[in-house]
Structures are given as C-alpha cells and as structure tokens.
Amino acid sequence: MLQMDCLVCSFCFRFIGSIELQIGRRLYLQSLGDSANDKCHMGSSSHASEDCYNTDSSDMEDGSYMKNHEDYGNCAPGSSKDNISLPKGFIESLMNGELELPFSDKFPLPSTIPCPGGCGEAYYCSKSCAEADWELFHSLLCTGERSKALSRAALLKFIEHANGTNDIFLLAAKVICSIILRYRKLKAAHLEEQGKTNANSKSSNLSLLLEAWKPISIGYKRRWWDCIALPDDVDSSDEASFRMKIRELAFTSLQLLKAAIFDSECEPLFSLEIYGHIIGMFELNNLDLVVASPVEDYFLYIDDLLHGEKKEAEKITRPILDALGDDYSICCQGTAFFPLQSCMNHSCCPNAKAFKREEDRDGQAVIIAQRPICKGEEVTISYIDEDLPYGERQTLLADYGFRCSCPKCLEEEP
Template identity: 75%
Template sequence: MELICPIDQHCSNQIAALLRPPSLPLVQEYFEQLISKRRCQGIKVKQNGEFGKGVFADADFEEEELIFKDQMLVGAQHPSNKIDCLVCSYCFKFIGSVEQQIGRRLYLKTLGIGISSHNGCESNSSDEDEEDHFVQNNHISENGASSSSGSTIPLPTTTVQSLMNGEFALPYSNKFPLPSIISCPGGCEEAFYCSKSCAEADWESSHCLLCTGEKSECCSRKALLKFIQHANETNDIFLLAAKAISFTILRYRKLKASHLSEQEKTASSILGTDLSLLLEAWKPISIGHKRRWWDCVSLPDDIDASDEATFRREIRELAFTSLQLLKEAIFDMECEPLFSLEIYGHIIGMFELNNLDLVVASPVEDYFLYIDDLPYPEKKEAEKITQLYLDALGEDYSICCQGTAFFPLQSCMNHSCCPNAKAFKREEDRDGQATIITLRPICKGNEVTISYIDEDLSFEERQALLADYGFRCRCPKCLDEET
C-alpha cells in the first residue's frame, strides 16, 4: 500500500509553484547577483541548450589557475567524521589546537570509539554513540609522515588529557595556529565554531531550528533528537534536507517581517501564508536541478534489477519516516508546503544529483609532515616527543574533515570526460568552500567543465555511471570512443 502524505494533497498548488522551474531571466539575475556578491570575476552562468545551465569563462585562464571559490548554500560534516575532526560547523575550518585535535582523537580511542580504516576520503555507515553523539569516518593519507603500522601504542590517560586541556604543548605546534573554539549559542554540544560571526551566521541561517540545546527554537527537542538519530542510522543526507528547509523557513520569516514593517502591519498582510514571499525564500533552493530522490538514486550493486521497484518504494518510505520526524520537530504552518513528501523528495534528489564532497585537509597531517621535514638535529629532538603521539594515532593520523554540501555555482557546471577544470583544494584552501582550478588553459567564452566520475574508466563504465545523472555523455572523448 503506497504511503500518502496529506500535505501533498491539500497543498498541491503551492507545491507545484515551488517545483516549477524558475524563468530564465530570474535565473540569470540570481547568478549575476551571486557572482557579483562573491566577487567571482571571470565567469558567467548561462543557459546551455539541452544541458541546462553551464559555467562559462568570461576571461582567459592559464593552466592550474583558480577559476572561482564557491561558498556552500548548505553543507554538513558527516556525523561519523565528527569523532576524528573538530571543525567549525559553519565554515568547516579546523579549530582549537593541534594538541586538542590529537588529544581528542586519542581520548575517544580510550573510550573504545575506534577508527575503522578505509582508503581515501569516503563515508561509511555509522551508529550513534551515547558518549559523544558522534560517530566516526576516516581518511588515510597515502603519503606523509611515517607512523607505526598495525596496532597502535596507547598513551596514559593523564598524558592524553594534558593535550586536550592545553596543559602540554607539542614542539613546533605554534607553527600551526588554529582558531579558538566557540560554543553553540543555543547550548547544544554538537556544534562548535571558529568565531562568533560564524556561530551567529549558522544560527540565523538554519541552526536555531536544528539546535538540540536549551535555547533551540524548534517545536520539540525530543522529536529533533529522534530525527537526528534516524538520519545518523540511515542516511545523513536527511540532515542536509533539514538544513535546506530550516534555511527556507527562516528566510521566509525575515522576508515577512520586512514586508509587514513596510505595510505597517495591515490585517490583509498578516493572515496566512504569503506564497510570493515563500517563493522568494525558496529561490536559492529552486535554482538547483531536482528530481525525486527515490527516482534518481543509483541502484546499489547488491540490488538485482528485478528488485528495483521494491528498492525505490523502500527509499520513498524511508524519506517519509524522516519527514514525519522532522515535521514534528520544526513544523511551521505558514511554510506547510515545505513539509510535503514531494518537496522533501526533490530536495534530497537535488543533493543526490548536485552535491560535492566537502573535504578540508587536517592540520595534524601538516604538523607531522613538518616534523618529518626538519633538519636532522631538530627532527631527532622533536621526535623524542612527537613519535609517541604518532605511534598512538597510527596510520590514521591524517584523517581530513569530510562531509557533503550543495554549492550554487559548482552545481551549474556540466560534465565532460575530458574536463578542463577540477574541484581541487590548494595548500591555502582551509575551509569548506569549493575550489575550482583549471586543468589546462581556458579561453574566454569557452565552457568550464568538470568530471562527475573517474574519467579514466572505460567508455561503457562511464556511460553507465553517468546514466544515474540522467544523461548520455557526448563529450569529444566519448564521441571518439563510441565510433
């Protein structure tokens, strides 16, 4: 029996308006304002025929030149990764100190919250731990400082605590200063920040509705905790969807407050939902390409094609369960259409089709590489202390911050199996912004493309993977290999 969401039925007109693709002039105006605000000189977003939007060079670029940096609209660190990396919940810079980063990791190890090893930065399923509400995820550096392999060597608890408490300074750690830790203004113990401005920005954009602390503005903290637990146990993409809905609700409230002020709070402007204001609040989300999640999510390798219908029905039911928990936690009657299953499915589908991995390199890795590169006398003296901590961390010392995010400009970039650009973090890129770098010179007027997949795969493998994005690639490489 198919699940029916009542909001989908009685808000059908508003939902249709929200999901209607914005007009071309509106899209153009939005991106022109965004590019100007972010000072992304040298690019334009234009309609690209059958492929929709595209990013085009508005200046000549040399090889390995920065094209633009893109601030995320919404993003989240994987809940599992929070065990390994303490970062700002808004900009995702590492915070505290090298000592606190190392000490915290080692302390959680002593609690039995281990680090399971994977190659590369990739997420894994996780379970919530009552000690910290965080679950781990990891990254192993393929190059870098030497560390002991196999089992790690534990350190005394007092030694680990002295690192966490700032009572002991590692040699040369002052070469790697990090912002101080700022607590969540709502009093939760899961969000931390690098500055007061980041804390305030996150609170105002979405966190005030998703905070589990005493000052949270959600309808039910108990329901919110259930929603978060469900997302952690099933798919953390639900956390991103919750941020998108919270972001839209708060934008709507600000727009309405401004409107009421201008209209001197006339009775006609106070009552009910103002759809025009809700559409304006929704605009940043409306720009992203969308399909319903259960329609566009890739069929897992372990699911037979004959079971696809059952799989997609189960995914829809999973989204429905998540939505009901979120509705109980943050429901706003004036923004009721946002809590329809149709809208929720399209938001999640937008992230499925457009998200970019959020990766920020660890200063802990940089620190141990610095020690390893010291001249021999200094290195030998420093390693009398640092080697103990490196051995205790083991091969997983270099875990980076990992998550997923939606970037407005990056999401407009089209795919090519012979791309002329890539998402690549340089040494100086130490926050969660997307950084797009040229792979070869790009002339003014040419489209800037990236690869959504591993372009070194065979033609058949590439086309199979790209089918999940809803298109068949016709780039020069594919046309050449197809004939």
C-alpha cells in the same frame, strides 16, 4: 555535509582549537574503542545520537573545551587498531591545554567558540561563523536550551533516526531550515515595508516562500528513490521493492522532522515530494569534499627538522605518533552541496575541475581551470571519471538523466 573524525568549525569546517587538542581528542576517541562506535556518529551539522547530548558548552572555549569531555557530543568512529596506549592523564593534559607540544606554535588554529544555543555538538572558529550558522540553519536544529525548534525531543528522535539510517537526512533538514529562516526574514522585512494588513495573506506568504526557495531551485532535482543508483548487492528483480523501501525511509524521516520544526506557513516544504527532490538533488549534485588536517602537517614538520632538533622533539612526539597509527593524518571529509557548482554542466573533456589546493583550508568549493578559458565559453566540470570507456561513461551519466554529446563522446561514439 561532512562526516568527520576531527574537530572543525560547524559552519566553514576549518580545523579549530590547537594541535594539542586535535591530537588529544583523537587519542581520546580512539581509547573509547568499539563501544563508542555503537553510540555515536557525527555528520556535517555536528549532530550525534541522544546518548551524546550531555555537555553544556555555554562557557567552553579553548582549554575549557574538554572540561566535560567524557560526555561531549562530537563523537566519531574510533580506531580498532592495536595501537600503543598512552596514559589517560597525558591525553587529558593535551586536551585541556596543560601540555604544549614542541613547535606546535608553528601551526596556530582558531579558538573554539561554543554554540550560542547551548548544545554540546556545534563549535566554531569565530563568533561570525557561530552567528551565521545560527541565523542560516542551526537555530532550528540546535538541541540546546535556546533552540528555536518546535520540539527538542522530536528533534532528537529525528537526529537519532538519521544517524541510524542515512545522514543525508541531516543535510535535507539543513536545507529546509535555511528556507524557513530565509522566509521568516523576508516576511519580517515585507511586513515592515508594506504594513501588516496588506502583507499577511496566503498569496503574499506563498510568493515569499518561493523567493526563499530560489537558492535551492537552481539545483537539478529528481526524487531520491527514483534516481539513487541500485546497489551492487540488490538484484534487478528486486529494484521496485528497493526503491519503495527508500521512499518509506524518507517518509519516516520527514514525519520526524515535521514534528520537530514544522511551520504552518511553510507547509509545502514538508511534503514527501519536496523532501524526496531535495535529497535527490544531493544525489545528483553533491561534491566530495576534503579539508586537510594540520596535524599531518605538524608531524611532517617534525620529521623535516634538523637531526638535533628532531631527536629532541621526537622524545615527545614519537610515542604520540605510534599511538595514533594511521589515524595521525585523518582529515575532515564528506560530501557537500554548492548551488553555484551545481549549475555547471558536465563534459567528458571539461575545462575546469573541483579541486582543493594546499592553501584551501575550509569547506568552500574550489573550481580550478584546467586550461585557458575563453570569454563567453561555458565552464564545465566532469560528474564522473572521464577516463572511463565511452559505454561506461554513458551508463553512469544516465543516472543524471541525460546522454552526453560532448566533443569527446561524439568522437568515440560507435
């Protein structure tokens, strides 16, 4: 699940549109100021609050993306810095493609493809990503007219609650939607193969649901309210009350989600026990994820030009850079669950690590070997900062439900 202040593909998280659109959009959001912060918040599933659902994206691509930009749904926190302001017309010309920045052609980005369901929140780098997201998750979480949700009104309430409390609920909803949609595919294939009479029974439905659950089953799970770390500002004497409040928060979220997408054949997925374990799985397995911004690369390219070219280009780019301030290099960042990575065990002396290289420009997990790994040797990563002292490492790892006995810990054990 990614939280972002940039325009990226809602499926693979590649930056999309153009350098001009990325910069113009950032400047526009920045110009909204703190009032936008109170209204809009964006998560990895590209959902925002109900106030932001006014754009019909059915015919928006590239230059037409910002045709109705004052109402669009990809809202995100603006900067509160006192940066230099640029004219509104200049910003709009960046967003609608009328203005081309010098050397921006050196940094081409995929065109923006709108959501096939007609919502104004999700955009994609290709039709294949749009179709994949629709088939895997988004058809049940889309707020557009072609949404497959049971109730779009209830879905909006669920999203609003998640944005106002904890957007990890949006990722939990994506997981449940993926299982429901996978189950429906499996059932359709089963019915075609076996015939309706033999296949449409509770026992066969349950076996198909368990099959659909398999990709999620491999992640280590505990109930969210049991495994979440106690915040520093919560006294240990209040721990029981804190964990009960977290449980109640999850229950409220689940009821809203159930009203939005409930499927009676997938009823087990809508139990609080399952919901709590799915969210707990994120708490214990998710990776921090960063996708670097091409806008930063663009300004670095301008800075490295020969003096004459640089001086000419900066007549246009310098005021933009001053207006952006520190936000010029803002990246797409957040947290994500990867089933394969979640199978990797911990070691305080790991032979691999999760790491995004310069060429890794999407939201895929990348695991890099830190040393030669022998055939048959287990691939391990570190769940924590392995440079911490022995006692601190063991305390942190206790949240994962085990005591580490890797070679480093055995050597340092008192």
